[in-house]
Amino acid sequence: MLIKVPRGWEIPEREATPESVYLRRREVLQGLGFTGLTGLLARKPLSANTGLYPAKRNTKYILDRELTPEAAAIGINNFYEFTLDKQRVKDRVGGFRVDPWTVEVKGLVNNPRKYDFDDLVRRFPLEERLYRFRCVEAWAMAVPWTGFPISALIKEVDPKPKAKFIRMVTAYRPREMPGIRSQPHYPWPYFEALRLDEAMNELSLFVTGIYGKPLPKQNGAPIRLITPWKYGLKSIKSIVKIEFTAKRPPTLWNEVAGMEYGWYSNVNPAKPHPRWSQAREKLIPHMTLVPTLPYNGYEEFVAGMYTGEEF
Numbered sequence: 177m178l179i180k181v182p183r184g185w186e187i188p189e190r191e192a193t194p195e196s197v198y199l200r201r202r203e204v205l206q207g208l209g210f211t212g213l214t215g216l217l218a219r220k221p222l223s224a225n226t227g228l229y230p231a232k233r234n235t236k237y238i239l240d241r242e243l244t245p246e247a248a249a250i251g252i253n254n255f256y257e258f259t260l261d262k263q264r265v266k267d268r269v270g271g272f273r274v275d276p277w278t279v280e281v282k283g284l285v286n287n288p289r290k291y292d293f294d295d296l297v298r299r300f301p302l303e304e305r306l307y308r309f310r311c312v313e314a315w316a317m318a319v320p321w322t323g324f325p326i327s328a329l330i331k332e333v334d335p336k337p338k339a340k341f342i343r344m345v346t347a348y349r350p351r352e353m354p355g356i357r358s359q360p361h362y363p364w365p366y367f368e369a370l371r372l373d374e375a376m377n378e379l380s381l382f383v384t385g386i387y388g389k390p391l392p393k394q395n396g397a398p399i400r401l402i403t404p405w406k407y408g409l410k411s412i413k414s415i416v417k418i419e420f421t422a423k424r425p426p427t428l429w430n431e432v433a434g435m436e437y438g439w440y441s442n443v444n445p446a447k448p449h450p451r452w453s454q455a456r457e458k459l460i461p462h463m464t465l466v467p468t469l470p471y472n473g474y475e476e477f478v479a480g481m482y483t484g485e486e487f
């Protein structure tokens with residue numbers, strides 16, 4: 177059971193102005209024919225995300241290419257819980273409820289917690305970063321993500337010395353996720369994992385926004401992982417559970433087809449997928465071909481964690 181005790185200075189705005197009172201005031205004002213500035217401001221009910229976006233950009237992370245147009249990045253998705261059709265994910269997410277949302281952190285930590293998302297998103301300072309993104313299927317993009325380093329959350333929950341991995345799990349809502357019903361052979365819910373040092377790497381983000389706005393459902397609202405040196409399948413969406421473990425946890429794609437999808441899934445242009453080359457990538461939306469770089473161009477940040485044998 178999550179018992180939320182907000183400190184005085186962090187009372188969410190929607191509690192400071194109970195929505196019912198707020199909406200009633202709107203009706204009264206509208207009834208009086210008052211639809212001026214107040215009407216405009218009141219149109220959208222205050223939400224978990226009020227005032228957080230856009231976050232300040234961290235200029236340390238620079239791109240070697242243009243940003244992908246927003247419409248493509250939020251319109252062409254992989255989210256098999258909804259459909260395998262990349263262009264249709266956005267049309268199938270309507271029934272997915274992402275508010276309220278709880279993220280449970282458990283396992284080998286000194287401070288296990290259940291974070292209410294509204295609290296979580298205000299607890300760790302958000303920043304914007306421009307990252308390259310490379311799907312294992314050889315399409316790629318460049319995206320302004322908003323989020324916070326995973327290391328901030330890890331420090332707060334304080335892993336025990338035995339913790340060596342973190343396992344993450346997506347929401348399982350067959351009634352809201354039509355792809356779970358039409359693809360029953362997958363071992364839902366989606367699960368992924370990182371080594372603890374990978375999770376602590378400065379590049380590893382928990383992402384809550386994109387293009388200066390809250391994450392759309394098709395991109396993994398309200399919170400997903402981004403590890404830009406790994407294939408996109410590692411970047412698990414709509415996370416509800418984070419568990420610290422001593423043993424290496426399995427991951428969905430590695431479990432389903434280990435020959436095709438490595439546990440690490442570090443981007444490696446020299447190692448072809450059994451069915452296609454990984455030497456080049458197609459930039460959406462025009463599918464311009466460009467070379468793929470080792471660790472997706474992030475070698476300087478991550479190569480020190482590996483022997484080169486991980487895949």
Ligand SMILES: Nc1nc2c(c(=O)[nH]1)N[C@H]1C(S)=C(S)[C@@H](COP(=O)(O)O)O[C@H]1N2
Nearest residue numbers: 253254255256311346366395408409411413
């Ligand atoms: N829960 C969940 N997470 C997921 C997936 C998925 O099907 N389910 N697809 C993965 C794959 S293969 C990719 S390439 C990225 C796509 O993220 P995007 O749609 O935001 O571009 O999400 C990853 N995270």
Ligand SMILES: [Mo]
Nearest residue numbers: 311312408409
């Ligand atoms: Mo992917």
